[in-house]
Amino acid sequence: MELVISDASCIIALEDIGELRILKGLFNQVVVTDIVKGEIQVELPNWIKVSTDYEDRELKILELELDRGEASAIALALKNPGSRIILDEKKGRKVAKRLGVKVIGTLGLIIKAKQAGIIPSGKAVLEKLEDHGFWLSARMKQSLLEKLDEK
Numbered sequence: 001m002e003l004v005i006s007d008a009s010c011i012i013a014l015e016d017i018g019e020l021r022i023l024k025g026l027f028n029q030v031v032v033t034d035i036v037k038g039e040i041q042v043e044l045p046n047w048i049k050v051s052t053d054y055e056d057r058e059l060k061i062l063e064l065e066l067d068r069g070e071a072s073a074i075a076l077a078l079k080n081p082g083s084r085i086i087l088d089e090k091k092g093r094k095v096a097k098r099l100g101v102k103v104i105g106t107l108g109l110i111i112k113a114k115q116a117g118i119i120p121s122g123k124a125v126l127e128k129l130e131d132h133g134f135w136l137s138a139r140m141k142q143s144l145l146e147k148l149d150e151k
Helices: 008-016 021-026 034-040 056-062 068-079 090-098 106-115 122-131 138-147
Strands: 004-006 030-033 048-051 084-086 102-104
Touching (some): 008 021, 008 106, 021 106, 030 068, 034 068, 056 068, 068 084, 068 090, 102 106, 106 138, 122 138
Parallel strands (some): 030 048, 084 102
């Protein structure tokens, strides 16, 4: 089974709009680092596990480029080859991909959730995210709606 590691942004965004069920529906378990847990500042459900099993040396190197939460999530992914990381921030995604880590973002999760029948409407979830400050360019939103087969 694939280890799924999340940065804070996806969990915070989905928690804010009451849609953490998307993560639960797609993955039986999600792992965050202790550092990411500290950034989230809400009580995590029991299916989100906390790990400190990353190399401190890698964390310090990654922190030269990224914030501490992203760095710890990528460090954990590097220690667990074949894992997938949920990252939204462009710079963090670029670093993770460069290091060979599989990456998905919140928007990709919405597409997967719609395809899996976990949510009836991706557009409704996107609109809730936007109402809570999640920024999407008009072009990106249009592309997502096409992928979701929604207008």
